[in-house]
Amino acid sequence: MNTESTMQFAFSLIATPTPHDQIVASIANPVFGRVFTDHMATVRWTSALGWHDAKIEARRPFQIDPACAVLHYAQEIFEGMKAYRGEDNSVSLFRPFENAKRFRASAERMSMAELPDALFVGAVESLVKVDRDWVPGGDGSLYLRPFMFATETFLGVRASSEYLFCVIASPVGPYFKAGKTAVTVWVSDRYTRAALGGTGAAKCGGNYAAGLSAQTEASANGCDQVVFLDAAEHKWIEELGGMNVFFVMDDGSLRTPPLSGTILPGITRASIIELAKREGIVVSEEPYAFETWQADAISGRVREAFACGTAAVVTAIGAVRHAAGEFTIGDGGEGPVTQRIRATLTGIQRGKIADPFGWIHHVA
Numbered sequence: 001m002n003t004e005s006t007m008q009f010a011f012s013l014i015a016t017p018t019p020h021d022q023i024v025a026s027i028a029n030p031v032f033g034r035v036f037t038d039h040m041a042t043v044r045w046t047s048a049l050g051w052h053d054a055k056i057e058a059r060r061p062f063q064i065d066p067a068c069a070v071l072h073y074a075q076e077i078f079e080g081m082k083a084y085r086g087e088d089n090s091v092s093l094f095r096p097f098e099n100a101k102r103f104r105a106s107a108e109r110m111s112m113a114e115l116p117d118a119l120f121v122g123a124v125e126s127l128v129k130v131d132r133d134w135v136p137g138g139d140g141s142l143y144l145r146p147f148m149f150a151t152e153t154f155l156g157v158r159a160s161s162e163y164l165f166c167v168i169a170s171p172v173g174p175y176f177k178a179g180k181t182a183v184t185v186w187v188s189d190r191y192t193r194a195a196l197g198g199t200g201a202a203k204c205g206g207n208y209a210a211g212l213s214a215q216t217e218a219s220a221n222g223c224d225q226v227v228f229l230d231a232a233e234h235k236w237i238e239e240l241g242g243m244n245v246f247f248v249m250d251d252g253s254l255r256t257p258p259l260s261g262t263i264l265p266g267i268t269r270a271s272i273i274e275l276a277k278r279e280g281i282v283v284s285e286e287p288y289a290f291e292t293w294q295a296d297a298i299s300g301r302v303r304e305a306f307a308c309g310t311a312a313v314v315t316a317i318g319a320v321r322h323a324a325g326e327f328t329i330g331d332g333g334e335g336p337v338t339q340r341i342r343a344t345l346t347g348i349q350r351g352k353i354a355d356p357f358g359w360i361h362h363v364a
């Protein structure tokens, strides 16, 4: 018997959970990532015991030793996913097994223990069930953050022999300021995100730490986000700090950079490709040079551009700024194709549109 995939979560629920009216007030208009639910899921791994000690318990601080491996060598990975409340009050997840699979791939790249998919999804589902009242309705959702880090107390440089897997949850509204229809992006000629052979395709905290300088540069130049170019030639468009990127061409086709090993394989990206193909839209996964993007935006060959990911869903790119200038995409606002893709995807996620793909995972 595979004990890991049939492992049960022990529940030690909070004695005095947040009162219902207080939950309703705190999920009404939450700032992204500031408000958290009452509980968390944890599972431990040691080289001696494998996965064990699966729990749902009160959300609380961890106690870790100052020599805890993650604090020194950054063995840490995470996922980002959402639970949605439908109009019929049902709660569902979007393709959670895709997150589980990617989490295993990230673990493998970072030499960490690989959590079985059933345990990953079981942890997320158990937490959502317990904190179900915290799932906002309407345009909101419950953002779920599964993560894992090295917990061994040891300063030697090697893979840790102990890990802690945890899931926390945070009710969220829109990622960007309400009413903002398109973002301005910055293209840095100084910083890159990932090189071939590096960790670009893994969802690890270190990639984000390395991207913060570019984000600071973007903010200083009045931009919302960074578009990274490839590290080798500094020529090809890769992705944003936490989102993939698509272009809408004048022939109606979509274009997105290929998963070359330096780009995070977004589940939103994959879903948009499947949605588009089903609608008969041609999608090309071909390298696209930044200079060509600029020329195509000016000539009108590129009509729209958008960024996509779980947190920000689908967000139009209205303008692109770099050290030598700036250009606008379309009329600088959200174009019709971007709008339609966003509406279809969020419609499926929220159960307003039939799901022909089997992407929706209901939480009983």
Ligand SMILES: *Cc1c(COP(=O)(O)O)cnc(C)c1O
Binding pocket: 080, 203, 239, 240, 241, 242, 243, 244, 264, 265, 266, 267, 268, 269, 308, 309, 310, 311
């Ligand atoms: C998480 C992430 C994405 C988006 O992935 P989704 O599965 O669509 O949420 C894109 N790029 C980076 C760098 C990411 O970390």
